[in-house]
Amino acid sequence: MEHNIFLIYIFLNQVCARLSQREARCNKWESLETRFGPAITTLQQEHPSIQSFKRFRLLKTMERFDGDIEKVTKFIQERETKRCHKDRDTSISRCQRREELKTKYASQLAQLATSGINVDRPWVLRVLKKHEGDVNKVIEMKSRCTERKAKFAELYTKYANQIAQLEAEDFSIKNKRILACLLEKSNGDIDVVKQFAQERQEKRLKRKECRHKHRNTSPTITTQEGNETGSTCRKRHDFSSDDLENLKKLRLAGVHGNPRRVLATFHECNDSIELTQTRMQEKKT
Template identity: 60%
Template structure:
């Protein structure tokens, strides 16, 4: 027992040191922001939020505010709490007393009344649960159903033949739940060899599925890490010659475009995305910008943006993008190609071909940075929104709907 406990402590310590080295830069920023970096929960929050310092600051600040509020209430109503305890009022959680006193505006008599009402309600709930736990759906009590349960347990008891078969199966290396093993044994015409072969096959299938899931998670994590992040206008990668937009994937990022699409105005949605891309490229001057939809008849070029339909040559946009990326003449070009999509399965395939990836949200955000910087809003810890970024800024909001209204003249 002692060795096991010591091993657990060692594992925890090792894990903590790994996190400290992994988030060394973030810990410095948090320390400068006044966060206690020695607290284990700080490392947990960093790991949970993937190193996002702003989110950690927000959560830790909220936690500190709650703690300060509790301390303030305890100090404010210390005499009333002492009086309630002297009068025989006992509640395990002292915070409840402070909250009730706050609700009662510090009046002890009112607080006593609230406590008695709370205890009465709690007692009724306990009585209700106790009563319904002891009554089965058929209306019989637990004692009445005890006999039936005993009969059911007797039915599940193994016969001497079952026990003998289980011994033979165990000696042959067949392990598992006894009832399931016996059922499988009977399905295999009571053949130990067939039962063992079937059990081994099932085990291999489970292991294979587990490995496939693990590989899929790894690939998806790599694809997620491979997305290009856009925090400023200058974050756009240099020397990009080709940009492909997964049209159908981009219809559901902006609220107004999503409503258009769901209201069966797909043509307007497609044109709006193309017009935004055209206006954006007028500022970016990228040689080739193309949008691919699963199926569209609007193939007219809008500005410098070309529009393609995956059908009838391809089943979906994904198939067309993968085929383009896998062309031999594009192997070198892929390094200077960005594909805008949030489809992680597609991202895995494209990343293998050397393409750069960006999520539609980040692309729309860059459109706002390029075309309408005044639509950027900075949300601070206090919840107030300003147009000037400050060190306490934790979130940046983009008014995509207004961007669509300005560029494509669509307002829903």
């Protein structure tokens, strides 16, 4: 009972957070619409190409440039030009690669076409490229897909009533393939499927709760000077400017390792880089 109350409490907190975020977005939308709405309407009438942009995006752009129409127009035109060039280059390169693969595997494509496989499907070229033109791999994949479709069609027919009942009850799992597999494992028992979905939801909530706790808490350490604590992942070493400069010189000379140990060895060698190199090599051997 207490566990169910705890789950309900978490769910209500999530709903409240989502509603507050939605309210904040709506308030921001209304404020931006009040400030820049008429200007954006005029801008869209003068520049029809801008009509393809979402209104909220235009409002945020207006806010960014403090309502300067010239800067907004220039910014949007630059973005549109870049996007057009990128799309054109991507489509050209994709078409070129596809034509190159068609030329390279022309004989294999002809063989597959005689076998009744639609060679215009993009996955055919991908499989041929992956398996270096092996036609048998394409045929095997096509046969597996056909068998899988036939299997799921059989399951849909077998458990049509159960799937319809779960859909009518607004079941949490919407994917028909997953429902068919679960019903097959449970021999068509709807209660078992519901129990599995409930356990799955509880596991997800527990994992989410654990992640939330892990992010908000971090292990602490106690320093030697007193009882002050600090995060182990945020522990920092304080070096003077001279130490940092010496470390840079040592790194350039090829001396690597723990910074404090390297500096201690460097000072033991009377601040000699050559002696430090020799000493560090001796320690490694």
